[in-house]
Amino acid sequence: MPLAVYILGLSIFAQGTSELMLAGLLPEMAADLGVSVPQAGLLISAFAMGMLVGAPVLAAATLRWPRRTALLAFLAVFALSHIVGALTSSYGMLFATRVVGAFVYAGFWAVAASTVIGLVPANARGKAMSVLAGGLTVATVIGLSAGTVIGQHLGWRAAFWAVAALSALAGAGVLATIPGGRPGPAAGAQAVLGSGDTPVTGAGSGNDGGTAVPRLADELRSMTSPRLWLSYSTTALTTGALLVSFSYLSVMLVDTTGLDSAWVPAVLALYGVGCVIGITIGGRIADARPFLSLSTGIAGLVVISAALAMAASVPLLAMPLIFLLGAFGFATNPALNTRVFALAKNAPTLAAAVNVSAFNVGITVGPWLGGLSIGAGLGYPSVAWIGAAIGVVSLATVALAARLHRADTAAPEPAAAGEVRSAV
Incomplete structure (x- = not known):
């Protein structure tokens, strides 16, 4: 696996830590800024808003840029937004920096995903994407707790400075490992490896000889495939099925399971360990058996969500179920990320960008549905039932x-001789 893939995973870890750490900093931030805790909680919603819009907008705006240039620009703006956030005493300014930071973070995700796909052969895409997305998984295990500890002992502003420093470190790694040069058409989908791990053509190779620069119109035409949008719906639904339960785990553990609040971080860390294991296993099978990876992961998510809804009040059952929730939920991640590249070979950057938005649709809608259920007086276990129901639709x-794929591969090949149909 090229070192650049791990550097991009580190970059996602740095930015993902910022995405997650506010959950543990809200009381301190509310007191310091002179706002209520619910108002401080809107800073989390601000991040989601920026993520939802940023990926497709920035992917289109930077389509003709060298990948390294785009990635460095995004990291620079992200770091700067956290420096401004650490220095400001204005809630409104902090809200704006959260939107801006999330906006460029989403753009980074989209460009990083298409870059990673171009740096590895086709049979290693799932593993590479598991490394990239693994940065966010590690942020769930380490970044969330570390940010909370820093915030509690040194103040929430210190946590923002730490994220800015991590982002600057990631930028140095990107500068050192990501090749320059403009991406060619279908970058990532057509990368060809020579000896070792170095791409000869494709995303980020910097090998422009005779290769046309990608055009937005060409990528937009490739985005009209109904099967691609079916894949996006799977991404949104699967993410919503997981996040509707995860978003309320802390309060469920205290209110329903009856754990002391001091045990909550340990249980959430257990969930994070499950995420790491799940995404690692998913990355190893996503390339060869994408539909098996998705169906197994989502089916497991449905079963575990239903079991958690029924056993939430029993600590000895709830804790291993939360571990399995993370494992099955994140096992689907590599396949959800790589399928779009097979379905939109000529639009790798926009395909990845819209998939980032699809993830954020699930992140936004899932917790919203859970909130409606809790507000209706159905209790915290009801959110797990909602997760199971959404998972069934995703399945x-x-x-x-x-079924469409089997019909496609069974049909006579209409393409010219020598053209190879994608196996995904």
Whole structure:
């Protein structure tokens, strides 16, 4: 695996830590800024808003840029937004920096995903994407708790400075390892490896000889495939099925399971360990068996969510179920990320960008549905039932996609001789 893939994973860890750490800093931030805790909680919503919009907008705006240039620009703005956030005493300014930071973070995700796909051969895409997304998984285990500890002992502003420093470190790694040069058409989908791990052509190779620069119109035409949008629906639904339960785990553990609040970080760390294991396993099978990876992961998510809804009040059952929730939920991540590249070979950057937005649709809608259920007086276990229901719908989209794929591969090959149909 090229070192650049791990550097991009480190970059996602740095930025993902910022995405997650506010959950443990809200009381301190509210007191310091002179706002209520619910108002401080809107800073989390601000981040989600920026993520939802940023990926497709920035992917289109920087389509003709060298990948390294785009990645460095995004990291620079992200670090600067955290420096401004650490220095300001204005809630409104901090809110704006959260939107801006999330906006460029989403753009980084989209460009990093297409870059990673171009740096490895086709049979290693799932593993590479598991390394990239693993940065966020590690942020769930380490970044969230470390940010909380720094915030509690040195103040929430120190946590922002730490994220800015990590982002600057990641930028140095990107500068040192990501090749320059403009991406060619279908970058990432057509990368060809020579000896070792160095791409000869494709995303970020810097090998422009005779290669046309990608055009927005060409990528937009490739984005009209109904199967691609079916894949996006799977991404949004699967993410919503997981996040509706995860978003309320802390309060469920205290209110329903009956754990002392001091044990909550340990249980959340257990969830994070499950995420790491799940995404590692998913990355190893996503390339060869994408539909098996998705169907197994989502089916497991449905079963575990239902079991958690029924056993939330029993600590000895709830804790291992939370571990399995993370494992099955994140096992789907590599396949969710790599399928879009097979379905939109000529639009790798926009395909990745819209997939980032699809993830954030699930991140936004899932917790919202859970909040409605809790507000209706149905209790915290009800959110897990909602997760199971959303998972069933997601399974249906996977079944439909698999059926369409089988029909496609069984049909006579209409393309010219020598053209190879994608196996994904």
